[in-house]
Amino acid sequence: MTTNATAASDLYDFTEPFKAPQGSAIRELFKYLARPGMISFAGGYPSKDLFDRAGIRRAMEEAYRADPIACLQYGDTAGAPALRRAIVRLMNDRSVAREIDDLIVTTGSQQGLDLLIKILVAPGDAVLIEEPAYPAAIQALRLAGAKLIPVRTDTQGIDVDALTEQLEALDPAVRPKLLYTVPTFANPTGTTLPVERREALARLAMRFRFVLIEDDPYGELRFTGDPVKPIIALADAIPGARDWVVYFGSLSKIVAPGLRIGWSIASPAITRRMLVAKQTSDLCTSPLAQETARFYLESGRLAEHVPVIVQAYKKRYEALSSALRQFVPDDIEYVVPQGGMFVWARLKGDRLAADVLKRAIEQNVIYVPGPAFYVHNADESSMRLSFAAAPGEAEVFEGVRRLKLALASR
Amino acid sequence: MTTNATAASDLYDFTEPFKAPQGSAIRELFKYLARPGMISFAGGYPSKDLFDRAGIRRAMEEAYRADPIACLQYGDTAGAPALRRAIVRLMNDRSVAREIDDLIVTTGSQQGLDLLIKILVAPGDAVLIEEPAYPAAIQALRLAGAKLIPVRTDTQGIDVDALTEQLEALDPAVRPKLLYTVPTFANPTGTTLPVERREALARLAMRFRFVLIEDDPYGELRFTGDPVKPIIALADAIPGARDWVVYFGSLSKIVAPGLRIGWSIASPAITRRMLVAKQTSDLCTSPLAQETARFYLESGRLAEHVPVIVQAYKKRYEALSSALRQFVPDDIEYVVPQGGMFVWARLKGDRLAADVLKRAIEQNVIYVPGPAFYVHNADESSMRLSFAAAPGEAEVFEGVRRLKLALASR
Structure with a gap:
């Protein structure tokens, strides 16, 4: 200098x-x-x-043997179709009925949030976020210049009645664009939102026209109690609610974070825009990692x-x-x-x-x-x-x- | 519906x-x-x-055998230190003298541009871009709401005299934040900027205080003529210019795009901010791909x-x-x-x-x-x-x- x-x-x-x-x-x-x-x-x-070290190693080696070019060349921005099919099957097991066209493979579910912010949040836009919340979500929204509106939680997650009052009291000029929540085994609180609150939240999203982000990296890790369907699955039964929910899934907590394989499920209108944002973000998620994930999921070892x-x-x-x-x-x-x-x-x-x-x-x-x-x-x-x-x-x-x-x- | x-x-x-x-x-x-x-x-x-299929397969298998946890767990947001050291050596061969702390491993060099845009470009900001240009750079800048100012090129790349006049004639209220160029074997024109223009461009960046992006995915692919040093290397000899240049490198064209391994080299102030943006974008680049890249570079096969x-x-x-x-x-x-x-x-x-x-x-x-x-x-x-x-x-x-x-x- x-x-x-x-x-x-x-x-x-x-x-x-x-x-x-x-x-x-x-x-x-x-x-x-x-x-x-x-x-x-x-x-x-x-x-x-x-980590299932042996299973992942075998998947990696089989993927490379089966088609080294698919591992080494650029891939589809939306993700490899075979991997998306395997993820659709995984989501079917979670009661989520969607097609591969509704799904984008992301570089970890963190990227799903990043893409959604890119297409929806302009500096100064209001965004609802459960509090306490996952720090990298707060950070991503702050970096985008969002005006964060904390949403109260209790030992069952978001207090939907309080949120309703909060939304009704908001200046109509302040229209929140997003609500961010981890409804199942939340980070940091570990809480799980009951089904009635999930349905109420989906209705609120529709009523106040904000996109409801259901971030679900931990949902499979239930060690007690009965499973609760993801909000995106419940939304199918609520007329008009389906398109307002965006779901983020991930292999990081059930396979390995090192693959950096997540996915988003969203309406066609949102998915189409996220794809443009994905193209400008990293062109595609590592095909080597995608093919490894695909062969691992197809091996049936995850179950x-x-x-x-x-x-x-x-x-x-x-x-x-x-x-x-x-x-x-x-x-x-x-x-x-x-x-x-x-x-x-x-x-x-x-x-x-x-x-x-x-x-x-x-x-x-x-x-x-x-x-x-x-x-x-x-x-x-x-x-x-x-x-x-x-x-x-x-x-x-x-x-x-x-x-x-x-x-x-x- | x-x-x-x-x-x-x-x-x-x-x-x-x-x-x-x-x-x-x-x-x-x-x-x-x-x-x-x-x-x-x-x-x-x-x-x-x-693609060096056998060499990459061996690197992947060796990396996994050497340390499966390093491949499977989350890694440093800046990238694995051993990979960054290998990339620093690669950059030394290109006359670029930098340390691993100046370098972030990105999910392809596309992500380097994305991160820089995130920390620098607000909607309405002016950005200079060579024309014709790499379409995904145009698209990324448009998505961020940048006001694009095309910069004229000829058969030797950016016409720096014309750019100087253009900058001198600009309304002082319009201060461009970035200039994007691929100075070596450009996409789409194939042109290479001569050394005098490179130095002049670095001086212009300093004088008009814009960050000069040197995107260099093709630099190693010279089949005729004498090598020209990267702008970031030449900037070392120009007092004050060094911090205004950000360099993006990539393994996509010399190893394989499927790894999605790129890197940025920038000043400490810019690197620090890009790291925060990287954290919110994908937490880290796939460690499995990083370790594979590291073992490949360390194998010496690239040369x-x-x-x-x-x-x-x-x-x-x-x-x-x-x-x-x-x-x-x-x-x-x-x-x-x-x-x-x-x-x-x-x-x-x-x-x-x-x-x-x-x-x-x-x-x-x-x-x-x-x-x-x-x-x-x-x-x-x-x-x-x-x-x-x-x-x-x-x-x-x-x-x-x-x-x-x-x-x-x-």
Whole structure:
């Protein structure tokens, strides 16, 4: 860098609508992950011990042997037809009746959100988002310049009555374009929206004309209770509702994130526009990854493998809840999940999760303080505990024992 | 769809700044590719016959064997450090001296452009773009609501003197944020910007404070003439210019597009912001594809394989130019490329490329009419002829013979 010239970094007027990007608090924690002996409840990653390594390797090798060109050349922007057919079958098992033309293969379901934002959200547009929410959704919407309107949740997800009042009270000039929710085993709260609320939400989307995003990466990971149909499936029975729901699915939590294979299901009008946006985003999702995913899904191993993941997560959850009751019954309360990867907890006595985290790090245990998941008025006593990535029940107990020590060292 | 309710597709006020997306003319041609006996000069794809199938398969298998978790789990948003190191070495060979922290692995270089647009371009912002230009760049900028200002090119790429006058004459309130160019073996023109113009362009970027995008997917594919350093390398010798240049590289044309591995090289200020945008776009590029790319680059096979591709493209280009001189010397003139995949041609006598295409399709040969590459006032007699994907010299001759028949059938 010279002194007589002006550097781009100094003078450029970057479009940067956020000052402190959400998610930075989470990223800040990454540096502790590598510390010897650290026990992490912080990660949003699936358990690396539960990947079907042999099955995926075989799928990859078979895909390459069957058609190396299909793996190596550019592919359809919408995704390989054979993979889309396999995903349609998977969605049929989830009661979702759609055709391959309604479906786009995305580079992880994160890209589905990105594409939908690209075609729908202009700077200043209002967007509804459940709160607390998945941080990368908050971040993506902020980067697009959206005006975020938080939507209240309780232990069953979005409070639809409160949302209805909120929408009725809105200035008619402020028409929200989207509502973002993870209705099943939410991140970070682990909550699941009951069927009546799902139907009411679909009706609200139609009535107030916003696109309802159903982000569903965890839906298969149910370890207790009865399955609830996805909103997009329920919408079929509500005249006019179907086109207002956009569903995002993913192989990241049931096969492997490293493939970066997600999908969107949407109306033809939305799908057509998302395809144009996809073309400009990455032309197509890696055909090598797509063909691997296709052969894996066609192998039928997923139906056997998902229960393996679910049983392991169930045990880890039970270890966590048992340890919380044993070690910190007077310090931490939490919401009971029916599946997924997360427990949403709260420090009693209004202690700050960020303060306790400092002492937890000294004890070699970490979690994510709740404020990372809020748009505005964060509950600073809240925290997300991930049980998915814990290597075993013994580590979970040890982690909570350390939390107890951290809490005691105030 | 019911009749008593309002469908999202009917009423939704989609943000769609373009009426007829660029690239649709190209996509329209895809349906003819499958026709038996069709000879295509239309594709922008690399030749599928020239993929190093065995080498890539070995890299993929070795990567998976070495560390399946690294292939299957989420990875760094910036890209795997080992892959970034391998790309830094590749860039050193292109005279570009940068560190891995200056480099982000992107899901194809298309994503690099997408990320840069996300952090820099707000609706209504002015953006300079060479004309004719890569259609997916035009499309990406249009989708972001950019006001496109075409920049004149000649047989050596951007006419920098004309650009200087253009910038000096601009209303100071209209400050272009970006300039997009493919300076080496451009798509669609095949032209290469001389070193003096490269340096002048870097100086202009600094003087008028726009970010200069050097998109370089074809740079290694030189079959004649002396190499010219990338603009980002030349900028190091121009005080203050370095931070204004952003370079996009790609493995799509030298290894395989199916990996979707590209990269950006930029200043720390821009890279930091692009990383936030990347996080919201797809979290990370497929680690499976990244690890495969890493092991391939580390195998050293690329240095032996690029000359194989270059020699094949050289022969195909020579066949095309020879056939054009033999069959249609009075009908088609063209710009001589020194490398890459494309010949930019023009129908003499102001005949329309789109009209001739209809007759060409009847003769079982296709190309892309020039208007697909223009922002505004298209040269409707121009056309892009790709010689890369032609399977052999005999097909090239036969294709041009058919073009002659199409031209004769007016």
